[in-house]
Each structure stands twice: as C-alpha cells, then as structure tokens.
Amino acid sequence: MNKVFTVFKKEILDSLRDRRTLLTAVVMPIVLMPAIMIGSVKFQEAQITKAAEKPVLLAVENQQSAPTLLDFLNKQKQVELKQVENFDQGIEAGTINVYLNVETDFEANLKTQKPTEVRVVQKSSNVDSSTAYSKVINLLQAFNQEQARIRLSQKGLATETLSALKPVSVDIATAQERGGFFIGLLLPMFIVVFAIAGGMYIAIDVSAGEKERKTLEALLLSPASRLQLVAGKFAAVAATASASIILSMFSLYFAFKFFPPKFGTEVVEINLTLGAIGIMLLVGVIMAIMFSGLLLSVAIFAKSYKEAQNYITPFYLLAILPVAIFAQLPGLKPSLGMFFIPGVNAVFVMKEVLIKTFDSAHIFITFGSLIIYAVIAVIAASKIYSKEGILFRD
Amino acid sequence: MLRVKQLSKFFNGFAAVKEVSFQANGGEIFGLLGPNGAGKTTTIRVIATVLTPTSGTAEVASFDILKAPEKVRQNLGLLTSEIGLYDRFTARENLRYFGNLYGLAGQALEDRIDYLVEILDMQKFADRRAGKFSTGMKQKVAIARSIIHDPKVIIFDEPTAGLDVLASQTVIDYMQTARKEGKLVVLSTHDMAHAQKLCDRVAIMHQGKIIAVDSQAKIYQQTQADNLEDAFLKILGADAAKSALKAKEAFELRWLSKKHKRFGL
Ligand SMILES: Nc1ncnc2c1ncn2[C@@H]1O[C@H](COP(=O)(O)OP(=O)(O)O)[C@@H](O)[C@H]1O
Ligand SMILES: [Mg+2]
Numbered sequence: 001m002n003k004v005f006t007v008f009k010k011e012i013l014d015s016l017r018d019r020r021t022l023l024t025a026v027v028m029p030i031v032l033m034p035a036i037m038i039g040s041v042k043f044q045e046a047q048i049t050k051a052a053e054k055p056v057l058l059a060v061e062n063q064q065s066a067p068t069l070l071d072f073l074n075k076q077k078q079v080e081l082k083q084v085e086n087f088d089q090g091i092e093a094g095t096i097n098v099y100l101n102v103e104t105d106f107e108a109n110l111k112t113q114k115p116t117e118v119r120v121v122q123k124s125s126n127v128d129s130s131t132a133y134s135k136v137i138n139l140l141q142a143f144n145q146e147q148a149r150i151r152l153s154q155k156g157l158a159t160e161t162l163s164a165l166k167p168v169s170v171d172i173a174t175a176q177e178r179g180g181f182f183i184g185l186l187l188p189m190f191i192v193v194f195a196i197a198g199g200m201y202i203a204i205d206v207s208a209g210e211k212e213r214k215t216l217e218a219l220l221l222s223p224a225s226r227l228q229l230v231a232g233k234f235a236a237v238a239a240t241a242s243a244s245i246i247l248s249m250f251s252l253y254f255a256f257k258f259f260p261p262k263f264g265t266e267v268v269e270i271n272l273t274l275g276a277i278g279i280m281l282l283v284g285v286i287m288a289i290m291f292s293g294l295l296l297s298v299a300i301f302a303k304s305y306k307e308a309q310n311y312i313t314p315f316y317l318l319a320i321l322p323v324a325i326f327a328q329l330p331g332l333k334p335s336l337g338m339f340f341i342p343g344v345n346a347v348f349v350m351k352e353v354l355i356k357t358f359d360s361a362h363i364f365i366t367f368g369s370l371i372i373y374a375v376i377a378v379i380a381a382s383k384i385y386s387k388e389g390i391l392f393r394d
Numbered sequence: 395m396l397r398v399k400q401l402s403k404f405f406n407g408f409a410a411v412k413e414v415s416f417q418a419n420g421g422e423i424f425g426l427l428g429p430n431g432a433g434k435t436t437t438i439r440v441i442a443t444v445l446t447p448t449s450g451t452a453e454v455a456s457f458d459i460l461k462a463p464e465k466v467r468q469n470l471g472l473l474t475s476e477i478g479l480y481d482r483f484t485a486r487e488n489l490r491y492f493g494n495l496y497g498l499a500g501q502a503l504e505d506r507i508d509y510l511v512e513i514l515d516m517q518k519f520a521d522r523r524a525g526k527f528s529t530g531m532k533q534k535v536a537i538a539r540s541i542i543h544d545p546k547v548i549i550f551d552e553p554t555a556g557l558d559v560l561a562s563q564t565v566i567d568y569m570q571t572a573r574k575e576g577k578l579v580v581l582s583t584h585d586m587a588h589a590q591k592l593c594d595r596v597a598i599m600h601q602g603k604i605i606a607v608d609s610q611a612k613i614y615q616q617t618q619a620d621n622l623e624d625a626f627l628k629i630l631g632a633d634a635a636k637s638a639l640k641a642k643e644a645f646e647l648r649w650l651s652k653k654h655k656r657f658g659l
Contacts, residue, residue, distance in 0.1 A: 221474075
C-alpha cells in the first residue's frame with residue numbers, strides 16, 4: 001500500500017511539472033469549458049434578441065393620402081418610417097424592407113367605412129424583407145382591429161362580439177426543460193470529453209512515457225509488484241481525470257451563477273442543487289476512473305508518446321461517437337439498455353438530473369455498469385502490465 | 395551468492411539463452427563476456443526477474459527467482475544498458491523515488507543518497523533536473539539508483555558503453571570498491587580490455603550458450619593466449635568451427651535421409 005502511494009505521489013508531482021498535463025487537465029477545463037458554454041449561450045441569446053429587436057424599415061407611397069394610418073405606424077416601436085425616392089430600388093438597396101402603397105381615397109374610404117386596398121410590397125427572396133413583411137401584416141391587422149373597435153363602440157357594441165375564439169399559447173416545456181435541453185446536451189458531452197482528455201497525457205506519460213525515457217526497466221527491477229505499480233499509476237491518472245472533471249464542473253457552476261443564460265426574456269433556471277451536482281460529480285468521477293483504466297491499457301502498448309497518441313485517438317472517437325449521436329437525437333427517449341453504454345449513460349443521467357426528470361433505475365444502472373466497467377478496465381491494465389512481450393517490445 | 399542453473403529463455407521459439415549454468419561469489423568481479431546478441435542481457439533480465447525463464451532457474455543471495463522474486467529484487471542491483479531518468483525530477487528526487495520503492499525512507503535514505511552523491515562525485519548536479527544531463531551525469535545517477543538499497547549482488551550491463559574515459563573511471567572505481575566490501579559484482583560487456591583489467595573470473599557466452607567459465611589465468615592457459623581478447627577470439631573461433639561442423643553434419647544427414655526417401659528406402 002505504501003508503495004502504491006509512493007508511485008501515486010511521484011506521478012502526480014511529475015505531471016504537475018509537465019506543462020501538457022497541466023494545460024489539458026487543469027487550465028482547459030477551468031477556462032475553455034465555461035468560455036465555450038457561456039459563449040454559445042450568449043451567442044444564441046444575441047441571435048434571438050437581434051432578430052426580435054430589429055425594427056422594420058418601412059416607407060409609404062402616397063403617404064399624404066393616409067394620415068390616420070401614418071399616425072398609427074408612427075406610434076409603433078417596431079417600425080421606422082423612411083422616405084425614399086424609388087421604392088423598389090429602396091428594397092434592393094436595403095434602405096427599406098417593405099413599403100405600402102395606398103390609394104388616394106384611403107382617408108375618405110376610412111371615414112365612410114369602406115374597405116380600401118393597401119398593397120404591401122416585399123421581395124420574398126430577401127430574408128430581411130420577408131421577415132419585415134410578416135411583421136407589417138400583423139401591424140395592419142392590429143390597425144384593422146383598432147378601427148373595428150372604434151366603429152363598434154360608436155354603435156354601442158363591445159369589441160368581443162367580433163371574436164369567436166381566443167387562442168392562448170401554452171408551452172409545456174418549463175424554463176428548466178428549455179435550459180436543460182441545451183445544457184443537458186452540451187454539458188454532458190463536455191464532461192465525457194474531459195473525462196478522457198483530462199487523463200490522457202498523464203496516462204501516456206506514466207506508461208508509454210516510461211518506455212520512451214527508458215525508465216521502465218529500472219522501475220520493474222524495484223521490489224514493488226506489478227500490481228502495486230499499476231495501482232499507483234492508475235490512481236494518479238484517475239485522480240487527474242477526476243480533478244479535471246470536478247474543476248470544469250465548478251468552473252461552469254460559477255460561470256452560470258454569474259452569467260445566467262437567458263432565452264428571450266426568461267431567465268432559464270438550471271437544476272443546480274447540491275443533490276444534482278453531487279450525482280453529476282459522482283457519475284463524472286466514476287466515468288473518469290473507467291476511462292483512466294482504458295487509457296492506461298491502451299497506452300502501454302505504445303513505445304513512445306507519438307505512438308500512444310495514435311492509439312488513443314481512435315479510442316477517443318469510439319468513446320465520443322455514441323455520445324455525440326445519442327445526445328443529438330431530438331426527443332429521444334433512452335431505453336433502459338442505453339444506460340449500459342458507458343459515456344452515453346452518463347450523458348443521459350446528467351441530462352435527466354439537470355431537468356429534474358430523473359429515474360432512480362437509470363441512475364442505479366449507470367452507477368452499477370460504470371463501476372463494473374471501471375473494475376474490468378483496472379484488472380485488464382494490470383494483466384497487460386504483467387505481459388513481458390508488451391513491456392520489452394523492441 | 396549467484397547460482398544460475400540450466401537457465402533457458404525462448405522468444406517465440408527462438409532460444410536467446412540455452413541451458414546456461416554458472417556460479418559466482420561475494421568478493422569477486424565476475425565477467426559475463428560475449429559478442430552482441432550472445433544473450434547476456436537476456437540472461438541478466440531473467441536473473442533480475444523482469445523476464446520469466448522458459449526453463450531452469452537461478453538463485454540470488456539464496457533466494458530463488460521463481461519462488462521469491464521480490465526478495466531477489468531486494469538483494470540485487472542492476473544497472474541496465476538503458477539509463478533513462480525522470481527528466482522533470484532532480485538527481486536526488488530520482489534517487490529518493492527509487493529509495494522509497496525499495497522500502498527506504500526518512501533520514502536513513504537521505505544519508506544513503508548523500509553517501510552516493512559523494513562517492514560518485516555528483517555534488518555539482520545532484521539538485522538539478524535530469525532533463526539536461528550529459529550521458530556521463532545520467533550514468534552516475536543510474537549507478538546510484540541501481541545500488542540505492544545497498545544490494546549484495548550488483549550486475550552492471552555494459553556500464554561504460556558511450557562514456558568518456560573519466561566517467562568510465564568512476565564506474566570502474568566503484569566496482570572495485572564494491573568488491574572490497576565483499577559484494578558480488580557481475581560485469582556484462584563485450585569490451586575485453588575493461589574485462590581483463592577488472593574480472594577475477596569470466597564466463598564466455600556465444601549464441602545463447604556459455605562456452606567457457608574460469609579464472610582469467612586458467613583461460614589463458616587453455617587457449618595459450620596472453621590477453622583476454624585473443625583468448626576470447628580463440629574460444630569463439632573454436633565454437634564457431636564446432637557449430638559449423640555440426641551444421642554440416644546435420645545438413646548431410648538431412649540430405650541422406652531425403653535421398654533414402656526418394657529411393658523408397
Ligand atoms: N524481447 C525480445 N524479444 C525477442 N527477441 C529478443 C528480445 N530480447 C532479446 N532478443 C534476442 O535475443 C538475442 C540475445 O539478445 P541479448 O540478450 O540482448 O544479447 P546481448 O546482451 O548479449 O547483446 C538477440 O538475438 C536478440 O535479438
Ligand atoms: Mg546486451
């Protein structure tokens with residue numbers, strides 16, 4: 001046990017002095033992950049607000065014939081009235097998005113309560129123009145309604161008489177779910193990535209690195225058993241990968257605390273209670289432990305860093321791919337079997353926890369299967385380390 | 395102190411070491427000599443328990459390599475021909491790590507490290523990181539590492555390969571000191587000049603087999619040579635002639651038996 005700790009301590013100290021490990025296991029999760037997450041949330045927010053707030057650039061041809069309408073349009077915040085020489089060219093040039101063409105007898109017809117045609121001119125192939133068009137149509141509807149209200153009240157009738165039904169829009173996705181869909185997708189993906197990336201360099205360093213530096217034989221000559229050596233190295237890799245995950249989660253937690261993501265006007269609430277964080281950390285750490293065993297088993301086959309990286313890259317893709325596929329599928333209800341797939345199960349459990357729809361069977365299967373995989377990975381690593389052909393491959 | 399009994403090691407059917415037997419005792423420098431590829435390093439690795447023998451066994455300080463490998467490692471110091479160090483650790487930190495792995499700790503370990511730093515003349519770089527060490531500096535740290543636990547049996551595999559004269563001398567001095575302390579020093583090398591200067595007894599290895607074990611004086615007597623290099627070449631030449639003869643005989647036999655078959659005999 002003492003020797004396991006000796007190896008563990010040495011590997012941790014050694015990797016703390018290694019810029020590559022420090023960068024991938026500590027700096028990246030602290031800085032990069034919140035930066036990407038907050039960045040993409042803010043970007044999406046900005047897109048939504050930009051689209052919503054952009055005013056319609058509107059011109060009215062023959063505007064002196066329609067003072068009432070002009071008066072109404074002037075009061076609209078979403079509308080910016082423009083004067084142009086040539087209306088069609090104005091749309092082409094983008095100085096206006098849409099223009100109205102009113103008849104000379106518009107005002108007179110309004111007084112006598114006769115409907116008048118108003119042409120709404122757009123260019124449907126232009127996105128700005130067609131977006132503005134639907135807004136203008138809505139505004140004209142509102143103008144109609146206002147006129148109707150005035151006319152009805154003159155006749156002593158209430159406006160409601162005109163309405164047969166009143167649609168009310170209801171979104172059953174809670175704010176948590178909307179946030180959870182977004183956060184529950186990106187966040188767990190990143191956690192799987194960091195569970196591997198955080199332990200990658202140290203895993204290579206303690207295995208293929210010993211071969212490349214030619215220190216492996218001296219190590220095997222010491223009275224420490226193979227199992228003790230592997231256990232110490234494994235503990236160091238697992239601790240680094242876990243630290244990487246814990247750091248990234250805390251960093252993210254604080255990032256969202258200080259910059260809560262907004263979608264439209266609502267602040268999205270993410271389920272970041274102590275219990276939720278606890279479950280996610282535990283899933284993340286067990287997953288890190290499992291991947292550490294696998295990384296160590298893969299890297300020992302290599303003779304050098306370069307070779308080890310070549311071996312790990314396909315392994316990395318193999319681990320990420322199912323996660324990427326399953327996590328992207330919209331509205332996928334994971335079957336029980338999916339909670340046996342390492343990585344994928346962690347993504348779904350975290351997602352469920354984040355949006356408070358978790359199922360204890362899912363959490364149980366995930367924990368159980370991850371622990372079993374972790375044990376298998378560690379046993380495999382120590383078996384591989386007893387094979388002399390792999391250790392002394394010239 | 396070291397007994398090797400009928401030791402063989404095969405790599406995928408290729409016999410790198412064939413039924414090797416010899417004995418060596420405390421207070422002597424024993425030379426394991428042979429050309430490149432003779433099987434010296436493989437023999438040493440099996441003795442040091444990093445490889446498992448295909449058959450046969452060995453004893454180090456009365457501990458069997460198969461029955462008590464950890465005790466064997468505790469009593470054996472091996473300087474491998476590859477002298478890698480942990481680049482991000484200082485010389486002292488490298489030594490401390492291995493000291494811990496050998497079960498040493500605290501003041502006793504620090505004293506031992508100080509002693510080794512002194513006798514191997516490493517004061518100037520003991521507290522610098524090993525990444526930028528010269529081969530000579532690395533070799534000294536590697537020697538200190540191999541004897542950090544003050545083992546009874548010390549095996550040096552090509553210890554002076556790639557070293558300049560000064561650095562080689564440090565190694566040679568240390569081997570003589572260890573002999574005086576009553577330890578067994580096994581020197582594996584293809585450098586006959588060094589071997590002649592240092593070794594009390596030698597074993598000559600060729601193609602995985604030991605073809606001669608004796609004191610230098612007896613070997614000169616048998617071969618009528620006056621230096622180790624000539625003796626070595628003569629013994630090797632005789633062995634090569636013998637194996638050439640054997641190969642010829644084997645070939646003729648095969649050819650004969652084929653002929654017999656062909657004529658239906
Ligand atoms: N791990 C190994 N796998 C396969 N063959 C090996 C291995 N190690 C050594 N050999 C072979 O065994 C023979 C003896 O090698 P070695 O013991 O290194 O010789 P020496 O140290 O005397 O130069 C060589 O032919 C070498 O190629
Ligand atoms: Mg050799």
